[in-house]
Amino acid sequence: MPITVIKPVVSATEAISYVKDGASVMVGGFNYGGVPYTLIEALCKAGTKDLHLIANDTVYADDRHPKGVGHGSLVVNGQVKKVTASHVGLNKETQRQYNQGTLELELVPQGTFVERIRAGGFGLGGFLTPTGVGTVVEEGKQIIEVEGKRYILELPLRADVALIKGHRADRYGNLTYYGTNRNFNPAMATAADLVIAEVDSVVEQGDLDPNEIVTSGIVVDILVLKGDSFYATRT
Amino acid sequence: MLPVLDEELIRHRIAKRIALDLENGSVVNLGIGIPTLVSDYIPEGVDVVFQTENGVVGAGPKPETTDWRFIGAGGRCLTIIPGGSLVASDTSFGLIRGGHLDATVLGALEVDQEGNLANWMVPGKMVPGMGGAMDLVTGARRVIIATTHVTKKGAPKIIPSCTLPLTGMAVVDTVVTEFALFRFVDGELTLFEIAPEVTVEDIKANTTAQFTVSPDLATMKGCDL
Numbered sequence: 001m002p003i004t005v006i007k008p009v010v011s012a013t014e015a016i017s018y019v020k021d022g023a024s025v026m027v028g029g030f031n032y033g034g035v036p037y038t039l040i041e042a043l044c045k046a047g048t049k050d051l052h053l054i055a056n057d058t059v060y061a062d063d064r065h066p067k068g069v070g071h072g073s074l075v076v077n078g079q080v081k082k083v084t085a086s087h088v089g090l091n092k093e094t095q096r097q098y099n100q101g102t103l104e105l106e107l108v109p110q111g112t113f114v115e116r117i118r119a120g121g122f123g124l125g126g127f128l129t130p131t132g133v134g135t136v137v138e139e140g141k142q143i144i145e146v147e148g149k150r151y152i153l154e155l156p157l158r159a160d161v162a163l164i165k166g167h168r169a170d171r172y173g174n175l176t177y178y179g180t181n182r183n184f185n186p187a188m189a190t191a192a193d194l195v196i197a198e199v200d201s202v203v204e205q206g207d208l209d210p211n212e213i214v215t216s217g218i219v220v221d222i223l224v225l226k227g228d229s230f231y232a233t234r235t
Numbered sequence: 236m237l238p239v240l241d242e243e244l245i246r247h248r249i250a251k252r253i254a255l256d257l258e259n260g261s262v263v264n265l266g267i268g269i270p271t272l273v274s275d276y277i278p279e280g281v282d283v284v285f286q287t288e289n290g291v292v293g294a295g296p297k298p299e300t301t302d303w304r305f306i307g308a309g310g311r312c313l314t315i316i317p318g319g320s321l322v323a324s325d326t327s328f329g330l331i332r333g334g335h336l337d338a339t340v341l342g343a344l345e346v347d348q349e350g351n352l353a354n355w356m357v358p359g360k361m362v363p364g365m366g367g368a369m370d371l372v373t374g375a376r377r378v379i380i381a382t383t384h385v386t387k388k389g390a391p392k393i394i395p396s397c398t399l400p401l402t403g404m405a406v407v408d409t410v411v412t413e414f415a416l417f418r419f420v421d422g423e424l425t426l427f428e429i430a431p432e433v434t435v436e437d438i439k440a441n442t443t444a445q446f447t448v449s450p451d452l453a454t455m456k457g458c459d460l
Contacts, residue, residue: 110367131370182321
């Protein structure tokens with residue numbers, strides 16, 4: 001994919017063709033909200049496998065949603081070999097595959113999860129957090145004492161690809177967000193080699209108020225308009 | 236034996252008692268389950284700003300029309316109060332870890348007499364993940380626990396030492412059950428209120444943690460549901 005200042009607006013299928021087997025993939029969203037559903041549907045269809053899924057949660061997969069919701073479907077489809085997340089309790093399949101030993105699971109406190117991504121995107125070698133001190137989270141990690149208080153050294157997290165959900169984009173790739181869909185999307189947009197943004201609409205450069213832009217277009221590579229599936233249209 | 240109360244009454248009683256414990260002007264994060272109900276019982280004239288970990292400061296009640304672009308931590312639709320704001324997850328957890336929250340209300344699997352909390356996993360059985368709980372107990376000024384007094388099988392949940400993996404070490408400030416309110420005073424678990432149906436002896440018989448009884452022991456507020 002050549003890097004251009006004016007960002008290509010392509011189909012979800014084309015955008016997802018740049019995600020290779022074995023890739024680490026960050027996916028924005030919290031629970032139902034702010035998930036790039038159209039990109040995920042294309043990734044499910046492409047059947048790309050051995051993915052390292054980096055997402056706050058694995059959305060839903062239960063008796064009511066046996067095929068999974070959002071990136072929960074990637075787990076149901078067996079396309080994921082490792083999950084890094086803060087919560088997987090609503091996706092029974094994630095827990096089942098983990099208990100069966102076929103899925104690697106790294107659970108990270110949510111604030112540490114997003115800060116590791118931020119560190120990855122912001123050029124930091126890590127950060128010191130009090131979260132998890134005295135719990136299993138500190139196991140195997142360096143503890144650093146600063147002014148008498150214990151902190152865990154947490155390391156940055158980056159990915160090959162980030163799939164994010166924005167509200168409006170201009171052709172420079174600048175993004176706005178809507179409601180609670182913002183969540184992890186702006187941090188993830190800074191922390192991957194290839195950033196693909198699914199958006200509600202694309203406008204010409206100059207048509208977004210710079211005051212409202214949250215993600216600068218310089219970190220976004222490809223734009224995809226959201227599709228018309230049930231979850232894509234309601235988020 | 237503790238008296239048997241209706242399950243809904245238990246949930247609402249605990250939520251109401253905690254609501255009465257929140258100070259005017261405080262910023263509070265509510266966990267899922269019983270804690271979610273706390274916002275229904277904030278008394279007239281008390282202003283509490285509810286924060287959700289996924290980015291709302293100033294979360295309001297359920298909307299009349301569903302808009303899935305505004306959800307809370309439990310995945311249900313919410314409104315934003317006038318004056319509320321939206322932030323991304325990194326800022327949300329900056330607010331949480333940075334000491335900008337006055338209180339968090341969370342559920343528990345176990346609480347112990349040292350103020351340790353376990354509420355995120357049962358090894359070999361349940362591995363849901365800690366979500367934002369570890370950051371919340373680390374950063375919020377007060378950690379208020381909403382829990383039934385005993386498990387479904389009748390085993391005490393307020394115990395000498397947690398056996399499950401911890402969420403946080405020495406973090407708990409207040410524990411509210413359907414029968415009692417405890418606070419940690421100078422690191423010591425202290426019984427302050429009991430429900431009208433029980434005696435201190437009943438509480439002692441169903442609480443294996445060591446605790447002292449406050450000289451100001453009173454009937455639990457909010458039991459008039």
